Amino acid sequence: MLINSLSALSPENWPFEAKMLPQNVYLVGGSVRDALLKRKTTYLDLDFIILDQAVSIARNIAKEYQAGFVVLDAERKIARVVFKGTTVDFAEIEGNSLKEDLWRRDFTINAIAYNPFTNELIDLFNALKDLQDGIIRMVKSENLKEDPLRLLRAYRQAAQLGFIISPETQTTIREFAPLITQVATERVQTELGYLLSHPQGMIWIEKAWKNGLLSDYFPAATENLGIGKKVEIVVEKLQKNWSTLKVELGSGVRNTVKTSLLAIAKLAILVNSNPQKAEVELMRLKYSNAEIRSTIAVLKSLEKLSEIEVLHMSVREQYFFFQQIGKNFPALAVVAVAKGISMEEINCLIERYINPDDLVAHPTTLLSGNDLITALKLPKGPIVGQLLTEIQIARAEENILTQDEAIKLAQKLIAFRNDPSSF
Numbered sequence: 358m359l360i361n362s363l364s365a366l367s368p369e370n371w372p373f374e375a376k377m378l379p380q381n382v383y384l385v386g387g388s389v390r391d392a393l394l395k396r397k398t399t400y401l402d403l404d405f406i407i408l409d410q411a412v413s414i415a416r417n418i419a420k421e422y423q424a425g426f427v428v429l430d431a432e433r434k435i436a437r438v439v440f441k442g443t444t445v446d447f448a449e450i451e452g453n454s455l456k457e458d459l460w461r462r463d464f465t466i467n468a469i470a471y472n473p474f475t476n477e478l479i480d481l482f483n484a485l486k487d488l489q490d491g492i493i494r495m496v497k498s499e500n501l502k503e504d505p506l507r508l509l510r511a512y513r514q515a516a517q518l519g520f521i522i523s524p525e526t527q528t529t530i531r532e533f534a535p536l537i538t539q540v541a542t543e544r545v546q547t548e549l550g551y552l553l554s555h556p557q558g559m560i561w562i563e564k565a566w567k568n569g570l571l572s573d574y575f576p577a578a579t580e581n582l583g584i585g586k587k588v589e590i591v592v593e594k595l596q597k598n599w600s601t602l603k604v605e606l607g608s609g610v611r612n613t614v615k616t617s618l619l620a621i622a623k624l625a626i627l628v629n630s631n632p633q634k635a636e637v638e639l640m641r642l643k644y645s646n647a648e649i650r651s652t653i654a655v656l657k658s659l660e661k662l663s664e665i666e667v668l669h670m671s672v673r674e675q676y677f678f679f680q681q682i683g684k685n686f687p688a689l690a691v692v693a694v695a696k697g698i699s700m701e702e703i704n705c706l707i708e709r710y711i712n713p714d715d716l717v718a719h720p721t722t723l724l725s726g727n728d729l730i731t732a733l734k735l736p737k738g739p740i741v742g743q744l745l746t747e748i749q750i751a752r753a754e755e756n757i758l759t760q761d762e763a764i765k766l767a768q769k770l771i772a773f774r775n776d777p778s779s780f
Contacts, residue, residue, distance in 0.1 A: 365392045368473055370401070372440040373418050375474070382407050383455060383470040383479070390466050393488055394518070401443040406450050406458060406470070412436045415447040456481065463507040464514070464526075465494045494523040501529055505536035509548045509570050512561040516552055527568070534569030542643045545574070549642070553620035559585040562627070574642060577629040585626045587695045592619065594700070595690065601711050605687045611647045621648065622688040625655040626695070632656045651685045658682040658689050659696070667702040672717055672754045675709065679718045686710045686718075716753040723752060723763045732764050733771065744770060 366384055368375035386404040407414060412428060415436035419426035425439035434449040450458045455470060462468040465484035471477070487494050493511050501507045508530045511522050522530070537545065549571075552558035563582040565571050571578070578585075596603040606619040624644075628635035632653045639649045658681055670678065682689050686706070693703055709718040724732075726741045735741060747770055748763045757763055 362395050363389070363392050363471055363473075363476070363478070366403070366471065366473055371403070372401075372424075372443045372445075373422055373438075377418050377421065378405070378414065379407065380474050381472075382474070383472050385459070385462075385470050386467050389469045389471045390488065393469070393485070396518075399442075403443065403445045405445065405447050406455070407447060408450055411447040411449040415445075418445075455479065460496060461500060462496050463500055463504075463510065465496055466492075466514075466520075468496055491518070491520040492523050493518075493520050493526060495526045495529060498529045498533075502533050502536065504540075505533060506540045506544050506548065508533055508537055509545065509565060512565045512570070513548050513551045513555075516555045516557045516561045519557070530570070531568045537570050538573055542641065546642045546644065549574075550616065550620070553623050554617060556589050559588060559623060562623075571627075575627045575629075575638065577634070578627045581626045584695050585623060588619070588623055588626070588691055591691050591694045595694070595707075599707055599711055602687050602690065602707065605684075606691065610651045610685075616644075616648050618651070618685065618688040619691065621651045621655060621685065622691040622695075624648075624652050625659070625688065625692050628652065628656070630656060630660075632660075651688065654682055654685045655689045655692055658685075659692055662689075662693055662698060667698070668705065670705075673750055675706070675717050676720065676750050676753055678706075679710070716749070720749040720753060723748060723757070723760050728760070729764070729767055733767060735771075740771075740774075 366388060383406050384403060385406055388401075388403050391398065405411075411434050412431075415438050416426055418424070419438045422438075422440065425437075427437050427439075429435045429437050429446070433451070436447050438445045438447070451461050452458055459468045459470060459479070459481055465482040465487050468482055469484050470479040472479075482494075482496060493515055495501055495511075511526060511530060514520065515522055549562075552562050552565075562571060563586065566575065566578055566582060592603060592606060606622070607617050610616050610618065610621060624639070625635075628638050635656055636649055636653060639652060644652075658678065661678060661681070665674070679686070687710075690703055690707055690710075694700060706718075709715045713719055722745060726745060729735060729741055729744055730737065744767045748757070748766060751757045751766055752763070757766055
């Protein structure tokens with residue numbers, strides 16, 4: 358690790374002119390850590406600490422460059438300026454000196470300060486060695502107690518950096534673990550989201566759970582923690598035969614929701630297997646309705662798979678199965694295999710799902726509800742939807758091919774409804 362790797366933080370890479378900052382300014386936190394580790398990121402995230410006037414300086418920069426501006430913490434005098442591809446936070450030094458500010462930080466690797474104008478590097482805690490050794494070490498225990506979210510953040514950063522947590526820091530985390538419930542749920546969910554999205558996240562989620570940080574949120578996870586660690590292995594196995602499945606696993610539950618289907622799969626493993634109890638757990642963590650619906654759909658479909666012989670499912674059963682799981686099927690496939698359903702069993706369902714023209718997994722209608730109402734002079738009501746469903750199933754079973762055949766089938770079904778002996 359070379360100090361000259363900090364050239365990545367040079368003012369020439371900033372989205373604003375260096376002259377807008379005072380000379381006694383320091384970069385701290387993740388940007389310094391990542392530059393020293395030579396971690397390349399597509400998004401630049403800078404954290405400056407300034408002796409005074411941090412909010413005013415941030416406001417002036419935002420005004421000058423017509424960038425986004427928000428005061429994050431008025432009391433602690435922290436503001437953010439958002440450029441395209443870059444976020445810049447400005448904070449006034451906590452305490453009376455830079456040294457005092459650094460002593461208030463969470464982990465040594467995040468407590469290195471760098472002056473981009475003088476190239477001065479301040480390392481009070483031998484953090485450069487921790488970076489070289491791959492260790493996350495607390496600055497002091499009081500800092501973790503002051504903001505208990507830092508307890509969970511240790512696991513998130515261990516996953517992201519591929520580091521380990523020092524023994525004394527682990528001991529402190531176990532001691533203060535009960536304090537995590539005092540943290541705003543939204544903040545806990547954010548850290549959990551980082552872990553769920555990382556390939557090594559479930560390994561660290563298990564450690565966090567065993568150390569008491571997540572056991573209150575997922576009380577029934579104990580029996581499934583080992584299964585959770587298999588998820589990434591299962592994804593790689595599935596990708597060998599169905600590459601498009603992995604692509605879908607990386608997509609969001611909805612365009613407006615960042616949580617991926619793979620994260621939903623992991624959530625479905627962590628929550629209670631009872632859908633009603635799982636919903637309570639997810640609501641407590643302030644997950645959105647879309648995220649909750651997706652997770653519950655996986656749980657219910659998994660329950661269905663455990664009750665039947667997948668290889669002997671009829672076309673009708675498969676049709677209603679896919680109607681229930683919908684676009685959440687990739688998440689279900691991963692959980693199902695991780696929990697022991699064989700690849701051979703799930704294969705027949707995957708083959709249907711990945712084929713966009715498959716009429717069982719992706720049914721299309723030969724005619725609309727209005728077509729039925731007009732052709733058969735039907736009143737509007739539930740029967741129209743029921744008839745359309747039966748037409749879709751008959752088409753998937755290859756019993757009908759044309760609109761005329763669909764209408765004739767609907768006529769027979771109506772006659773049967775009125776007189777079962779006529780069918």
